[in-house]
Amino acid sequence: MKIMIVTDAWSPQVNGVVRTLTTTRREMEAMGHEVDLLSPLEFRTLPCPTYPDIRLSLLPGRKVARRIREFAPDALHIATEGPLGWAARRFALRHRLPFTTAYHTRFPEYVKARTGIPLAWTYRFLRGFHAPARAVMTPTPAVKADLEAFGFDRVVLWSRGVDLDVFRLQTSHRLDTARPIFLYVGRVAVEKNVEAFLELDLPGSKWVVGDGPALPALRERYPDAYYLGVMKQPELAEVYAAADVFVFPSKTDTFGLVLLEAMACGLPVAAYPVSGPIDVLGDSGAGVMHEDLREACMAALNIERSTARAHAEKFSWRAATEQFVGHLHPARGEDRQPSARPVGATGTMD
Template sequence: MRIAIVTDAWSPQINGVVSTLVATRQCLRNAGHEVEVVSAAGMKTFACPTYPDIRLACNPYRKVASILENLEPDCIHIATEGPIGLAARRHCLKHGLAFTSSYHTRFPEYVRARSLIPMTLTYRWLKWFHGPSKAVMVPTPGILRSLEKRGFRHLVLWGRGVDTGLFRPAQVDQTGIARPLYLYVGRIAVEKNVEDFLRLDLPGSKWVIGDGPMREELQRRYPGVRFLGARNNDELVPYYNCADVFVFPSRTDTFGLVMAEAMACGTPVAAYPVDGPLDVVSHGRSGVLDHDLERACLAARQLCRKAVRLHALQYSWSAATQQFLANLHLARTAQGGEAAQSSLA
């Protein structure tokens, strides 16, 4: 099949959405499919409000429409709800083209954390955006149930994977590290709730990998924490292996791919018992989920790293991509049924 993946999130951004799309594209190509990514590359962009490191396309409709017309894809997947995604949605509706979409992040909660906009308004807008989608792909059963309660339709699962060949236990130089070592990897932004981790009174040391709008402020306020900046995937492995516990303080993530990466290296997770960790972490085996994050961190240190690694092996990009393909076929079948009904009318 010829597949178009439309996204506002793409390289050089470093986040879970980009990692997911890169891995999915590779798996699809390995299976013989032709995959083209439609992103803001080569377009005029502007800085995302409150997040200047993320560039968004400015008035991209003509460019996106031209790309899709020339590509003539069998399937169109709209991965994000930004300007590029909106342009593709408009093009598909204008020309009667079926498309699938995905819900990667709790956008309403993020907007509420950064502004005074009520979540009800943002969820209403998201329902409008995803309403025409033949299949709205979500990463976990918990998120699916949550969106169902809010009236979203055509919800299907699209899980996540981890490269267990890259993210694996390995010996690393651990000299000079004050033990135990607690590690956070991810964006340093208000919606990630990083300060819940930083303010904990834990023995040993805390390291933070990532960048974002709150990094400078938190670095000033917590001088005892080591901030290491952003790292690419292949650079993360030694840090995961150094850590005694991977701390995931977010209450709003839909999956939390970094948790799967840490577990694949044998590093247990400490997190809150909320959507995301509840679906990804096996409590008492690969991590500890507790409303008291400090208690979770201390208890996670006692877990067997081999058992943590075994739990992570269930997360395969191959299996996740098979789900993605099944969802695309579902959309094509739905489109074919509509076309048949139209011809009989």
């Protein structure tokens, strides 16, 4: 099957969305599918306000239309709600091309944290974007229930996986500081609530791995913590293996791929009992969830690394990708008729 994925999130960004799409494409190609990925790398871009690491494509409509026509996909998936996503959505609706979408991040919660805009307003906007999709893929039952509560239709589950060969049990001395070592990995931004981790009165030492707009202020405010930038996966696996507890302070994540990575390296998790950790950890015993994050951190020290690893082994990227492919809606012959019309025949392409 020829599958086109349209995404506003792509390299050099380092986040869960990019990693999910990268791995999903690799798995689909291994399954024999032909995958075309349309990303901001093909467009002129400008930095997103308040988040310059994210690049927004400028006036992408004509090129998006041309790319879809040229590839003539059997199935179209729109992964994000940015400029490329809107351009692909507009083309698909105009030409009656069925498509699916995904809800990767709790964008309304991020917007509220940054601007104070009420959740209902942003959810209403997003509901309009996703409404024509044949399926809206979301990573956990909790997020699915939230979207349905805000009026989203045709919401389905698309889980996530972890590379168990890269993220594995190993001996590592990458973090040579006082023990116990408490570790955070991820984007360093206000919505990730990293400050809640750094404020904790914990024994040993704290490490933060990642980058983001909040990093300079946190480094200045919490100079006793240790900081590393963005790391490649093999190096990151060594960091996980060298720590004693993975601390996940976010209350807005839809899933949290880093939870799986940490557990695959045998690192138990401490988190709040919120969507994301609840769905990933469940009653596995691989982590501790508590409203008092310090209590969760201290209790997680008693978890065996083998317990965390065993739970991570239940998450396969192949199974997650098969789930994704199963949700796609291939175009029928009548849906593909517009692609037979010569590009530019009416003087426009979008």
